[in-house]
Amino acid sequence: MPVTMREVALAANVSIQTVSNVVNERPIVADDTRLRVLSTMQRLGYQPNALAQSLRANRAQTIGLVFARSERRTFVRKPYLNELLSGFADATRDTDYSLLMHSGADDDPAPTIRQLYQRRRIDAVILVGVLQADPVIQQVVASAVPTVVIDLPVQGDDVAGVRADYRAGAAAAVRYLIERGHTAIGYLGGTLDVYSGLERRLGYWETMTAHGLRSVEVSGGWSREDGCLGMMHLLEQHPNLTAVFAAADPMAVGALEAARAAGRHVPDDLAVVGFNDLELAALVTPALTTVHVPVYELGIRAAELLLDRLSTGHFTDTDIILPTHLVIRRSA
Amino acid sequence: MPVTMREVALAANVSIQTVSNVVNERPIVADDTRLRVLSTMQRLGYQPNALAQSLRANRAQTIGLVFARSERRTFVRKPYLNELLSGFADATRDTDYSLLMHSGADDDPAPTIRQLYQRRRIDAVILVGVLQADPVIQQVVASAVPTVVIDLPVQGDDVAGVRADYRAGAAAAVRYLIERGHTAIGYLGGTLDVYSGLERRLGYWETMTAHGLRSVEVSGGWSREDGCLGMMHLLEQHPNLTAVFAAADPMAVGALEAARAAGRHVPDDLAVVGFNDLELAALVTPALTTVHVPVYELGIRAAELLLDRLSTGHFTDTDIILPTHLVIRRSA
């Protein structure tokens, strides 16, 4: 049923090799021959068999998208991922690489990656959702599969990281609050196993310290509920707080609720700043002042970096850091 | 560098064929031979080359994920997609099929699909984001590529649809409002080119008509802004409305804003119901009463249906319709 090179060759009265040369645009084919072959291909609806090409070249022309164990379940549902995928997709659009989303039976991504690679299904990997201390990273580095890790500083011949400047973003948020006259600024932190979370916390702490202010932190999860509970806790323990910086937008939304429940008016009685600039941030009332993270660009850069590595054989950059910026809305 | 069957055969002192038989778990190999081969494979770290297997079998073991032209740009960013992808991923997890997200250079998905298929990169397609009257569907049907289309009723030997019962969902929402005593219920519709949008509108209209009530509709886009503008318009033209049913959650959020701006208190002065039950719905104030759509299950069922078609050669079902249900929160 499918048309092969042999059939094109037969129909065009040339050898298979000549067809191959035409397909691969090798400039050693006579013009009239080339045109004849091209029109025959067209006529027969010939498409080269990518499987055969890949087997021959020993390249799958495919980049694997892998989600780390720690977040496999929930990560795929985060809005963050949409932007990231858009970036990957757009960056690979005009290349002849495809994106493979393999959700292996295995719960540990390292063996999955190694297997996909050894089985020649993928040439490289973009790894998403890895926690700070995850041993996966060591294994991935050891496996020598060209890899770009999102939101983690890693370096090596085969591994590079792409992330945003979370620390500077947090610092900018806190500086803004300080400039607006706030001195009692609390921090609603998430868990401490996420690299970007640690950086945000550090940005808060450094800026507070640099201005001689005392840090007041509470940690928990990343959800709205966590933000609500944390905020209640903060308001109770430190009623003099005039501002709160939340490590994530949903937490900030929770903080908004807790503040309302406590009879505090935002932003007048209490300023609230979030982080990430999710779509949600602009939709709540009052609209959230928050730190914008260029997630889509992160995706673009990650894919571009990997494509470059695949064509040149080495990483031109091993630690890309994109800038963040504060988006001022109504909540602070 | 990579270990091949030949090397395993050599090391285990058997023929290549025997190794193949062991790999494919054919029960015609003597036990001791099989064990010897298995341990050799283990020792050498052998992994079969999927490319060679696929070339041989003429199957890519891959399902393509394709986004329709009309939404290519924006669709990928919708939260809807996350759930869907989770479903696809979970449903394929324990199979030996992978998911390919090819974002072809081409802006029209039909040629992209045909090409991927003819080039043997994919065995089947899940098509997302097709508009009601999109000619893509005809082409896909004609191309004979096994395909599942999300949110569109299509049938054929090679095409099946998977969708939710949007009409019943809308009807349930309107019935709920009527039961609560509302009779002047407006409809904030989105664009009329989306199948699920038409169904929602129909559900609204049918239910209103069945109760002898007059439909009041306004159409526009699907965004919060559109909802806000539409709501302002409705309140102006029909100040006696006591309830509004929005075709999508973001629109409902916009309606909430417009109502607030107009000095109407939700839900007391005005009831608002949304559609989709996005995460956002639970986060806004007041929390949205909305129609839940089982998007994750849609993804699961779509992938399962396609996998079944791939193994049996025919669709066991060509039009799967999952139920929706009303989630009652605060806004109505």
Next chain:
DNA sequence: CTGAAAGCGCTAACAA
């Protein structure tokens, strides 16, 4: 139950 040979569709080498 095991082994040898052929070929999936393509491309890299060489020869004509």
Next chain:
DNA sequence: TTGTTAGCGCTTTCAG
């Protein structure tokens, strides 16, 4: 410039 030969790694005949 074009055609021939060999082989990528695997599986499917068919003899042994």
